[in-house]
Amino acid sequence: MRRIGRRDIVAAILIALLAGAVVTSPPFQTLQGLSLDVLTALRGKLVGDHRDPATSPVVVVAIDGETYDTPPFQGSPTLTWTREIARVLGSIADGGAKVIGFDVIFPSSIERSEIPFGDAPLGARLKGFDRDYLIALRKLSSDGKLVLGEVLSSDHPDRAQQLAVGNNVRGLNVYTDTDHVIRRMPLSFPVGDMRASAMAVELATRALGAKPQTAPSGVTALSGYTIPSAVPNTLTLNFRGLGRDVPTYSFADLHACVEKNDRDFFRRAFGGKIVVLGTILNVDDRKITSMRLSGGYDGTPAARCALPAPATTEQKARSDIAGVFVHANAVRNLIERDAVTELGFPLRSILTIVFAAIVACAACVLAPGGALIAWFGLTAVYAAVAVGAFVHALALPLTEPALASLAALAMMIGYRFVLADRDERFLRRSFAFYLAPEVIDTMVASGKMPALGGEMRNVTMFFSDLSGFSSIAETMTPGELVTLMNEYLSAMTDIIESHGGYVDKYIGDSIVAMFGAPADDPAHARHAVHAALKCHAKLAELNAGSAAFAGRGLSHRIGLNSGEAVVGNIGSRRRFNYTVMSDTVNVASRLEGANKYYGTAIMASEMTVAQTGNTFTWRELDAIKVIGRGEAIKVFEPLAEKGTESAGQTKVAAAYAEGLACWRAREFAKAADAFGRMAEMDPASALFGKRATALATNPPGSDWTPVNILEGK
Structure with missing residues (x-):
């Protein structure tokens, strides 16, 4: 592990600042949306977070493929369905629905058709065809139970329908990011000098019996719930159940239920619910949302009333969902106060830079391979924390820190190669030919x-x-x-x-x-x-x-x-x-x-x-x-x-120590005897034995010291 110096710390901070600033800059804005997509996928895969559709405050009535294949709708244009729609709407309202939202737009009426039919236009011959439908719209709107949808600056409901519902028309427009993915819903739209709530907000408003309040700062609150808005005037969608938590009723079955006059079914299905009517088809009105990586579902098939369930009812996750579920999910987020809270730009940038700095410091200390492993480990730990926060509807930036730290890792390795490790490489080259590699490493x-x-x-x-x-x-x-x-x-x-x-x-x-x-x-x-x-x-x-x-x-x-x-x-x-x-x-x-x-x-x-x-x-x-x-x-x-010496070594050492002690005490005869016992097996004992014998015969003077002066090298 390499030691880190002051210059390295400064370099790591500067590299982290650069990487964080680039990744969170406007050209990389799509990374913020990608974080939501990845978090939605990871939460769905790791946590699941499924909810019982029966607890959903929102239900969907679907004009689906079954409806188009079932009499009396089979082979008929939707413009001719208005009477049957009116009957179903009336039964839903009688069943106790709080409010009904139309995600279906009829921009024209069959009564306005100018196609010749005999001596008169078709519309003139069918005059009064939409009467029951318009009466139902007027009654429901007068009771505050109907909101008609329109796409601003595009398709508008037929003029007669607009007159029937009065001021109960709201925008269906969605907020699309630059990568054409729907992750947020607008809260309101400008209409002249005023602002009108979006369809989802209007449905939640009527269900809660409270009007949204917008502060001077631009923050909107609904019934005490401050709606989090990372992008002004929007709500960040939380697809917690991946669409499977919204009960979905087939319009064909409900029509048959009306014919059956099963009012109890409508009370059980729609009592106290917010109802959104929309189309669910394989090719029409499909939306790409933040469920695109995990796969979303077009609701969960609800209980049936009159018709048998289709033979193929198994649902598969798709990268797109029917547009009606985008609005249904927005309504549920508002009712349950479960919209996603995103960090603002300053906090996202700080978090990204801090994470990049940690990885840069790891790259400064560790070898490139170890630093890459550290990046994987730290990113995995941070991703786990981010998923845990997302379970509670808090979206921490995920892709920005991961990419910024990876860039910081690469730049730090480059910095070390060019500057920081230059002295180390010089020393390695200098010692390579006359020093063992492991010694160089140490x-x-x-x-x-x-x-x-x-x-x-x-x-x-x-x-x-x-x-x-x-x-x-x-x-x-x-x-x-x-x-x-x-x-x-x-x-x-x-x-x-x-x-x-x-x-x-x-x-x-x-x-x-x-x-x-x-x-x-x-x-x-x-x-x-x-x-x-x-x-x-x-x-x-x-x-x-x-x-x-x-x-x-x-x-x-x-x-x-x-x-x-x-x-x-x-x-x-x-x-x-x-x-x-x-x-x-x-x-x-x-x-x-x-x-x-x-x-x-x-x-x-x-x-x-x-x-x-x-x-x-x-x-x-x-x-x-x-x-x-x-x-x-x-x-x-x-x-x-120590502890591995042989018995012979121990014996020689003991005799030698005895002889050396006698030698230094000037007891040369005893020394000669001690050394002599091991002289045959130990050259050192033989040498000292001869010296001791000589001194025993001719004792040295009083100035003798037991020090051997070596004359040679």
């Missing part, structure tokens, strides 16, 4: 890069050298030598790098490595000792199993020392190398060479032992002075990880 992730020119770091140095290799190399051909060295150095380097070490250089058969730089590693001493033990074991494997090592019997010496050192790119202005310099390096080199005095393979300073804690089992070898250093240091040999 170094970059830690955020602590080595300063060019050098810096002080606490490190553990690792020096190794093959014993007597020069004489062995003389017996080998150049090809054999190269093969052997490549296999040996590769095996040792793999172990060093797998423990977080960095190979500084190869000097012939020698390896110089350090732990704790360039990647910061608080456990560098422990990792260095682990690597030394693994290297020693690996060489034994190579001697036993590699063809290149067969019969060579190679052994090596390893020196370890921990302390402060200068690490960095050091060299000339034209050529430099990442390396290390300090007394810590020199001591480690001397300890590697000191192994040959004691017959050991690994020797570590007391500084390294102190930094490994209680991880390993050690034996103290001696206190020595090396060339170039005035102070004596105690040196140790790692035997194994």
Whole structure:
């Protein structure tokens, strides 16, 4: 995970502002409507939110395909249906309907037909044909139970019908977004110097017995309900039941019910209801609404009265619905106070920008793949929250934050590639040829890069050298030598790098490595000792199993020392190398060479032992002075990880510790005896046994100190 700096935060904010401003700008206005469509689909799919059609305050009377196929309507133009419509309307009103709305427009009358029919026009011969229909319209309108619909600036009802209903004509116009989708309904229309309510508002007004009140701010309230309007003078439709929550009666069945004189059915079906009369056909008056993604339904077939149900009654979701259900849904939203509340432009923009900023910050911290996964996760969580809010009729912006955050993600990745990660890429290229990839990753992730020119770091140095290799190399051909060295150095380097070490250089058969730089590693001493033990074991494997090592019997010496050192790119202005310099390096080199005095393979300073804690089992070898250093240091040999040492190692270490204690107490005879017990199996004990025996024979002066001064390197 990458660290985020102040510059990155500023960049994330600016990118989020840019993405949010673009996505919420007017050219992308359709995204607001798309959010409603997606939320409607997700709510219908995830929540369902179905309601019992019987509880609906609105019902639809449908002039449907069944009506056109049923006598007496079969084969007859709708202009000739007026008498039958009047009879059905009268029965509906007698059944207790609160108000009836006409979503059917008869722009002309058969009585006005001038088509010749014998000696006179057809209209003259049918004079009085619409009398019962007009009387029914007048009676219902006088009782306040009828609202006739018209499309403003388009089709108008016949003049006789308008006179019959008086002022009870209202607009059926809908509000269409720029993508030709109906998501909102107008609340009122200008008529001269006045404003007249839309059909749906007028029906709700009469059912509630209250008139809409419009404040100077433009907000409209109806019976104490403040109608939410993201777009002025509109209501945002809430298709909670996807159309299936509106009972739908076939006009043909109701006509047959009138013939049957079943008044009880009309009371059960229409008592206290708002009735909307309209057409439901497959090709006529179909509307695309915010149910276009989820699919909507043309109501739910209601109980039948007289005619048997059609053979095919199964409904399928469609991307469009009959226009009458748009008005029915608007009425229900008003009655149940369930219109959708949309956030205004300022809040939508703020929410979009905040979400984009969160994703931009994630893209700044994570790798591109991880950032994309984070975007998916955050978007899914936000979508779940938005759907939960939409269940309660609150529409949070959905597509705008999703697209703005995706754009911010792409821009942030581009920003990192061009600017923010430029130094990281430089370091990766610089170290690629002489540093293990996992070490580079750790170094970059830690955020602590080595300063060019050098810096002080606490490190553990690792020096190794093959014993007597020069004489062995003389017996080998150049090809054999190269093969052997490549296999040996590769095996040792793999172990060093797998423990977080960095190979500084190869000097012939020698390896110089350090732990704790360039990647910061608080456990560098422990990792260095682990690597030394693994290297020693690996060489034994190579001697036993590699063809290149067969019969060579190679052994090596390893020196370890921990302390402060200068690490960095050091060299000339034209050529430099990442390396290390300090007394810590020199001591480690001397300890590697000191192994040959004691017959050991690994020797570590007391500084390294102190930094490994209680991880390993050690034996103290001696206190020595090396060339170039005035102070004596105690040196140790790692035997194994704590708890894994063998019984033989434990026995040798105990005898050696006893002998060393006697040696330092000037009890040389006892020391010689202790060392002598293990001399045959332990070169270090054999060395000390000879020294103790010599001093027991010729005791040293009073100025003697138990420190071994090494003369060679």
